[in-house]
Amino acid sequence: MELECPYPAGIQHFRPPYCPRVDCPSRAGDGPAFRFRSRGRYRRACDRRIVRRFHCHVCCRSFSVQTFRVDYQLKRPELTAAVFDAFVSKVTQRQTARCQNCTRATVRRRLILLSRHAREFHDAVLKRARARGSLRGRFQLDELETFERDRRLCPVTMPVLIHEESRFVLHVEAVALAARGGLSPRLLVRKKQLEAKVGVRRSGSREAVKRCFEVLAAALGPSTGAVLATDQKPAYSAVLSAVMGGRCAHERHPGRAARTVSNPLWPINHTLAMLRDGLSRLVRRSWGVSKERDWLARHAWIWIAYRNYIRAFTNRKKRTTSALRAGLVSQPISKNKFFEWRVPPLCWTTSEGSQSSGSLCAGDLRGPLP
Ligand SMILES: [Zn+2]
Structure with missing residues (x-):
């Protein structure tokens, strides 16, 4: 079962490879084998498409093809592509709702759905890269x-970790920074009020950077070395050596150097500029800014899916993507393909460094069931 194309026979000749009920005994490692039978079909109300139903002989419950798809339980599945385009094109949620003639709650729910799928797909790609040992080379991080x-x-600070040559984004976080200094009397009063309400705001930068390095360490595998380039922020060296020991060489470059193509940190600077250009929440001096950083992180994962797997690597290299250049996928993926099937709950590793035959892991398929 390939991650990029899990069901090559398509929706018409779909055969369920596992029971989608996470508590089904067949999902346990030592449980009975999954067996099913066809249980008719129904016409989907939103798009009049015929959907096949199945019955699981193990847990004696039914499910349909839709249970395996990203547009499961959506009343307006046709909005997904347009809303995704808006999310990566600097369009605010309110404007997206106006343009698509839907409510803002619909846009918000689609943001949750797309970001969750983007994160699950990305995690599966990194897990497979670790099993295959396909990720190596130089990396860059900046905030x-x-x-x-x-x-x-x-x-708020957003540490972003990328693969230098392909610009493949490995990880992003959105965490709080402490309030700025030199506040006016009016802002000092507001700061005191905020602290009384939610507590003192402390910086989470160090922990977020640490999580980025942990993702890098996990994606590389236990014996693969790497080179990481950052600016000269003192915390980076200490956190990197604590997480990766001597496996990762650290290059430090002046952060205040001109951000031109000759700057060694140009790949990460350019990636952050693209992120600012793509996300409406990051546009300076606008009212589209995030009200809560958790939503910013969710939105950023949608952009990462676009940057890594869907967008052409550059305007001149339209037939390749960042993930393809990094050797992590076998083909560019269209947005319709990317948001077609939910990520299969496969174990990509059975033991350190070996690829599995596609055994199932109970509990990996999240989300409601009919
Ligand atoms: Zn079952």
């Missing part, structure tokens, strides 16, 4: 600063 609600009182 993008933005804010939630208030620029001075509630700053």
